[in-house]
Amino acid sequence: MRRLLGLLPQAEPRGADRVVPPTGFTARLTLLTAAAMAFLAVFALALSLASGRLADRWAEALARSATIRISAPAEQMAAQTRAVLDILAVTPGVASARALDEAEMRNLLSPWFGPDLPVDTLPLPQLVEVVETAGGLDAEGLRLRLAAEAPGALFDDHTRWRRPLVAAAERLRLLGILSLVLIGGATAAMITLAAQAALAANGQVIRVLRLVGARDVFIARAFVRRFTLRGFSGAVLGTVLGVAAVAALPDTDAAGGFLTGLGFQGWGWLWPLAIPPLAAGVAFGATRAAALRMLKGIR
Amino acid sequence: MIELRSVAMSYGGTELLSDMTLKLMAGSFHFLTGPSGAGKTTFLKLCYAELMPSGGQLNLFGQDVRDLGRDDIAMLRRRVGVVHQDCQFLDHLPLLENVALPLSVAGRAVDPQELKDLLGWVGLAGQARALPPQLSGGERQRAALARAVILSPDILLADEPTGNLDWEMSLRLLTLLVELNRMGKTVVIATHDLNLIRAAKAQVPARVLRIQNRRLHLAGADL
Known part of the structure; x- marks a missing residue:
């Protein structure tokens, strides 16, 4: 595992980040976690957008069509x-x-x-x-x-089966959004744990910094920068892989346009671009909160 | 600068220091002695607000420490240089960056020439790129002293600074501390090395404080 993680890129700390010693294994683990979460987020986003399109299409297409069966x-x-x-x-x-x-x-x-x-x-x-x-x-x-x-003619305006289909598609869209929220929450939890572990492992560093007059924000910033960068870098990696995987999904046009592909369409391809900054934001907030909470216990 | 009025300090219900009254004036030189476990380190920690007194009043630079927030304490520590027996460095950073750490923390620019001069003053100009674990005990103590004075603090607190040093190195460190005192800095050294105190008294008018039975006594006369 360590060998595998060693293959991942790791940014060299700069400036204030240098006060925190480099932690190769945990850094790469955080990177990998962020990448995995971003990969899943791309699919949840694709699912949410696709189910939204599906619900709209079914609602529109079925609402304007009807069938008469003559027996x-x-x-x-x-x-x-x-x-x-x-x-x-x-x-x-x-x-x-x-x-x-x-x-x-x-x-x-x-x-x-x-x-x-x-x-x-x-x-x-x-x-x-x-x-x-x-x-x-x-x-x-x-x-x-x-x-x-x-x-012998029976008019069917599709209401009977249109409503549950549209409701199912709407429910699927909500599940996609819920998945995105859960992925964000899980990412925040994991980064909080990683940050807390890093803070605990660097107790001596924190004591030295406090001794020479460092304010809490300075100490927190050193950790926050590092974890934000890791979260962002991992999310970029995961997003690129996720988008590539979505793009490689088979086309569903064979279904006569009734179904929809689990992908992005048109401007929808820009949505995944929001994942890395959001992941960085989650990492920033989670690390800052963890750092400031922990620092309160150290004079 | 530092004023204690009937200060007491308790750990887990046990009183370690009690009824301590003292006023440390600017430019003074004090030794703090006492048996091991008497509370010398605790006294110093009170002086840079790592510990809060459990009783009495402690004023640092005219402010009651109980009124200080975390940021206020950080700012206060930039006016108090501390040298520990175990030095406490960031082992992954070279000596140069460790010594300049208070400047980085304070957001002040590092003047390479001043830094070089400071390392030269403590005799470590040739070790600037060395990592702390690569330094000897004496070198680490001198590096800690350089770090403690880089922000030109008003007070210098040293906790057993010569505890791990041979006599020659102890005298060298003492000379640096005396020089700082002559520059107007207040110096407080916690030590149980009576020879060091005698050597210092030959150079500066130092007062000797002794912690005994949880209380602070002036003990200069018996040395």
Whole structure:
């Protein structure tokens, strides 16, 4: 482990930092911890952004689309389909409507039955895709007309399964944000422990500094600078690796745009840039608080 | 500069020092003697506010130590140079940086020539780059003295500064302390080395204080 950590870069202390002796192993351990946390933070961020996009996409796409399923004896299927399309053509709020052809039906069923499905031999219902205008349509009125003129037609505005899907995606986004908060908290806790260990190990240094007239802020600064730099450097490393890993994830466009990739899109690629400064901020706050708390016990 | 009025000091309910009254004037030279465990180090620690008295009143530079905050104590220590028997250095820094440490801590610029002169004064000009563990006991004591005086403090407190030194080196260190006193610095040396006190009294009008039975006595006459 020590040999492995020895491969990591370590900045040489400068200025006031020099009063604290170099601690190679713990320094690299802090660096590695910050890198691991930043790597995880990139994924949590990607998850949060992706689930947000997914929720928006599902909400938008499903809210503006509906399906009419026509179940009728084979000899009545064409007549009922025509009747449904006629009704839709004069229904306010319908932007477009069309009956799915055999090839589209086969595509829909192929994930379950394979590509060579003989659609024409199966008693399948006819599906009609309805795209609504921004204002939406009167679902209840349409259902009544369909019941009267095409008794085999059933209008489905996707509400039943749209709501839980959007709720799930929203929940996923919240989990992503919660993960980011937990990662930040865990990073703060680990850096606090590392800083406390460093402060305890450098009791003699602190006593000498107090003896020659050092104020608490001077002593704390020496430790804070070092841990902030370690936190920042580790986070840069972890962020770069995390972004590279996210970029290497497979594309999910094959799902027809219904799903979304667990990656960043457009300006979203800039979000990970916030991780190193935030990690440095967490390291700064955690170390400063630990140092000032501990120094109060030393005269 | 340092004024004690009926000062007492207790450790865990046991009184180590009691009813100590003393006024250390500017430019004075004092020895502090007493048997081991009498409380010499405790007395010195009170003088640079590492310890707080459990009774009485202790004024440092006109301020009651109980009224001082942590930053005030830090500022006060820049006016009090301290030399410990074990010296207390930052072992990873070369001697030069250890001696200049009070300047760095005070945010003051380091004048290389002044630093060189100071190391020359304590006879360590050739050891500037050496690490403290590489120095002999005498060299460490002289380095500690250089560090203690670099901020030109008003008071110099030395706790058994010659405890680990041979006689020749002890006299050399004493000469430096006497020189500082002649420059107007107040010097207090805790020691049980009576020969050192006799040697000093031959050079400066030193007062000898003795801690016995928890109290402070003037003990110059019996030496």
